[in-house]
Amino acid sequence: xxxxxxxxAVILREGEDAVINCSSSKAxxxxxxxxxxxxxxxxxxxxxxxxxxxxxHEKISASFNEKKQQSSLYLTASQLSYSGTYFxxxxxxxxxxxxxxxxxxxxxxx
Amino acid sequence: DTEVTQTPKHLVMGMTNKKSLKCxxxxxxxxxxxxxxxxxxxPELMFVYSYExxxxxxxxxSRFSPECPNSSLLNLxxxxxxxxxxxxxxxxSSQGPGSWDEQYFGPGTxxxxx
Numbered sequence: 001x002x003x004x005x006x007x008x009a010v011i012l013r014e015g016e017d018a019v020i021n022c023s024s025s026k027a028x029x030x031x032x033x034x035x036x037x038x039x040x041x042x043x044x045x046x047x048x049x050x051x052x053x054x055x056x057h058e059k060i061s062a063s064f065n066e067k068k069q070q071s072s073l074y075l076t077a078s079q080l081s082y083s084g085t086y087f088x089x090x091x092x093x094x095x096x097x098x099x100x101x102x103x104x105x106x107x108x109x110x
Numbered sequence: 111d112t113e114v115t116q117t118p119k120h121l122v123m124g125m126t127n128k129k130s131l132k133c134x135x136x137x138x139x140x141x142x143x144x145x146x147x148x149x150x151x152x153p154e155l156m157f158v159y160s161y162e163x164x165x166x167x168x169x170x171x172s173r174f175s176p177e178c179p180n181s182s183l184l185n186l187x188x189x190x191x192x193x194x195x196x197x198x199x200x201x202x203s204s205q206g207p208g209s210w211d212e213q214y215f216g217p218g219t220x221x222x223x224x
Binding site: 029030032034040041042043044047049053055056087091092096097098099100101102103 | 141154210212213
């Protein structure tokens with residue numbers, strides 16, 4: 001089942017903060033976050049695992065609420081380079097491969 | 111080296127053609143994936159290879175045929191495609207087949223079926 005992301009789009013001024021949410025109707029063991037710039041491949045940002053373990057970029061923070069089956073990605077003091085589409089991905093039934101949400105389009109203006 | 115390479119970058123093919131997409135990684139990853147991405151949509155999982163064995167086929171039409179000749183290479187053979195198959199085809203790899211390893215994506219092959 002496809003995770004649900006919100007908001008669909010965000011427009012920020014450089015330096016502002018943003019939160020992107022991802023929720024699932026099924027139990028989650030992990031949540032992956034990726035960013036894709038126009039015409040480029042998705043780039044790994046972070047993995048959050050059940051139990052609290054996480055790995056990813058130091059400048060990006062995220063949370064994972066296992067009970068609520070939700071994850072949030074926090075972008076603070078946004079930079080122009082943060083622009084792009086952010087996808088959360090959750091493992092499928094066989095734990096291999098990811099099912100991605102529809103994405104959140106983030107635009108950072110100077 | 112954290113690079114996944116894909117060839118060709120662009121491909122235009124007719125509905126009766128046979129073509130192949132190639133993906134390569136030299137990170138020692140044991141899981142490799144094919145995703146299909148339409149414009150302004152998320153990547154959709156097509157195939158997963160785990161330790162060179164096909165572990166998931168997400169009900170993809172038989173006109174798409176994956177192949178994993180060795181642990182570094184992944185091919186996608188295309189035959190009798192439809193115009194709606196036009197999309198960006200992304201290859202990815204991860205250390206293992208679990209949900210705890212990040213996936214590294216290649217730049218993709220942009221396929222146009224005429």
